[in-house]
Amino acid sequence: MSFESAFVMDTSSIKFGPGVTREVGYEMKRLGATLVLVVTDPHLSNSEMIDITLKALREEGIDVVLYDQVRVEPTDQSFKQAIAFASAGNFDGYVAVGGGSVIDTAKAANLYATYPADFLDYVNPPIGRGVPVPGALKPLIAIPTTAGTGSETTGVAIFDLLEMHAKTGIAHRALRPVMGIIDPHNTRTLAPMVAACSGLDVLSHAIESLTAIPFSQRPAPTSPQLRPAYQGANPISNVWSSRAIEMVSENIIKVIQDPEDDDARGQMLLAAAFAGIGFGNAGVHLPHGMSYPVSGMVRSYIPEGYEHVGRPIIPHGMSVILNAPAVFRFTASANPKVHLHAAKLMGADISAADGDAGEVLATAIIQVMKKTGMPNGLKAVGFTEADVEVLAEGTLPQHRVTKLSPRPASKDDLKQLFLDSMILW
Numbered sequence: 001m002s003f004e005s006a007f008v009m010d011t012s013s014i015k016f017g018p019g020v021t022r023e024v025g026y027e028m029k030r031l032g033a034t035l036v037l038v039v040t041d042p043h044l045s046n047s048e049m050i051d052i053t054l055k056a057l058r059e060e061g062i063d064v065v066l067y068d069q070v071r072v073e074p075t076d077q078s079f080k081q082a083i084a085f086a087s088a089g090n091f092d093g094y095v096a097v098g099g100g101s102v103i104d105t106a107k108a109a110n111l112y113a114t115y116p117a118d119f120l121d122y123v124n125p126p127i128g129r130g131v132p133v134p135g136a137l138k139p140l141i142a143i144p145t146t147a148g149t150g151s152e153t154t155g156v157a158i159f160d161l162l163e164m165h166a167k168t169g170i171a172h173r174a175l176r177p178v179m180g181i182i183d184p185h186n187t188r189t190l191a192p193m194v195a196a197c198s199g200l201d202v203l204s205h206a207i208e209s210l211t212a213i214p215f216s217q218r219p220a221p222t223s224p225q226l227r228p229a230y231q232g233a234n235p236i237s238n239v240w241s242s243r244a245i246e247m248v249s250e251n252i253i254k255v256i257q258d259p260e261d262d263d264a265r266g267q268m269l270l271a272a273a274f275a276g277i278g279f280g281n282a283g284v285h286l287p288h289g290m291s292y293p294v295s296g297m298v299r300s301y302i303p304e305g306y307e308h309v310g311r312p313i314i315p316h317g318m319s320v321i322l323n324a325p326a327v328f329r330f331t332a333s334a335n336p337k338v339h340l341h342a343a344k345l346m347g348a349d350i351s352a353a354d355g356d357a358g359e360v361l362a363t364a365i366i367q368v369m370k371k372t373g374m375p376n377g378l379k380a381v382g383f384t385e386a387d388v389e390v391l392a393e394g395t396l397p398q399h400r401v402t403k404l405s406p407r408p409a410s411k412d413d414l415k416q417l418f419l420d421s422m423i424l425w
């Protein structure tokens with residue numbers, strides 16, 4: 001087997017600034033769109049940011065249709081509903097206004113409306129067939145309202161496959177929005193728990209992409225077309241991921257304690273995009289792979305701030321961070337220096353680390369979890385030791401991300417990691 005010798009760095013254009021949402025009409029016109037589908041979720045449908053978006057597009061003479069039925073944490077069914085709506089409309093442009101759920105749904109609607117196919121064709125193997133996207137999609141502009149998934153910079157769309165109770169996704173660089181319009185005004189209304197969960201998702205994106213196996217340790221693809229979007233850590237993604245860790249660590253508590261702090265919210269939005277550029281090219285690993293069955297198997301848990309969703313939910317960022325301390329204790333032996341570096345970027349004192357890089361990083365993460373009001377481990381969101389077999393089985397098919405772990409994890413390792421995540425402090 002030969003190893004990979006190249007990496008690719010892709011990202012969306014970024015436009016950043018308070019109030020910059022009003023420039024979406026100018027940008028869509030520049031891209032040549034005449035009939036645009038604006039995608040959002042029911043909770044944001046009557047928000048000021050939707051009003052501003054619709055007005056800005058109309059002022060440029062662009063016809064707009066609003067689709068506001070995105071499901072928070074989308075499923076194959078909710079993707080298919082959006083795809084059917086988009087396919088009936090002959091749209092030549094898309095604007096997503098919302099969090100990762102909205103942006104990912106807009107990506108899927110654009111993909112299948114442009115290149116119709118059986119739903120599982122483009123879905124990541126082994127669950128789907130992993131067929132490469134045939135060509136360019138219609139222009140999509142993403143306006144994130146959480147800080148956040150970084151989905152405005154990535155070629156990834158994540159959904160819950162209901163029949164498997166597990167999350168999977170579609171990953172191809174053609175899915176990447178042409179532009180992310182990042183406007184700190186748009187996160188003013190975030191509930192503290194939504195800000196915490198989405199902010200900890202950013203932190204984990206950044207640490208996972210920094211600690212992922214280097215791209216040069218992946219098998220070489222047989223054709224450039226088959227080079228995955230998630231390639232492993234590389235010198236450019238490391239720059240973006242490292243800076244994102246610092247920015248989240250400096251600002252996440254500030255935005256939760258004081259939603260009026262415009263500067264901190266701007267920094268968190270930028271951190272989300274920075275981490276998106278990092279992990280969108282390098283990938284994530286075990287905390288994300290293990291999060292998918294955790295959120296897919298939710299029973300009755302509803303965190304404060306998510307009541308309007310109207311059903312039990314373990315928000316994505318929460319399901320990721322609950323596994324992170326145990327994972328980094330496990331993976332640190334593969335590259336202790338990188339794990340220690342991540343802890344240092346979080347502000348931890350590593351001078352007395354005494355070689356236990358995993359413990360230092362796990363402790364730094366747990367401190368932030370406590371300060372942001374996260375539950376104390378998987379038990380606190382409804383799981384018991386009896387669930388670890390099924391949780392591990394739900395993680396195994398997530399090859400695309402688990403393969404990037406710097407230390408390979410067997411099914412028994414995963415079971416132990418879930419056990420170690422039951423109670424964190």
Ligand SMILES: NC(=O)c1ccc[n+]([C@@H]2O[C@H](COP(=O)([O-])OP(=O)(O)OC[C@H]3O[C@@H](n4cnc5c(N)ncnc54)[C@H](O)[C@@H]3O)[C@@H](O)[C@H]2O)c1
Nearest residue numbers: 043073099100101145146149151154156158189190198316
């Ligand atoms: N594509 C990617 O690269 C990527 C990366 C990470 C996660 N994801 C996916 O993204 C989804 C999670 O996205 P998210 O964390 O951004 O949250 P979200 O989109 O699921 O939104 C969470 C809740 O916050 C509300 N909300 C969003 N913005 C708001 C605002 N400004 N004011 C008030 N309420 C607001 C929404 O209505 C929703 O109820 C998951 O499905 C996850 O798997 C995708």
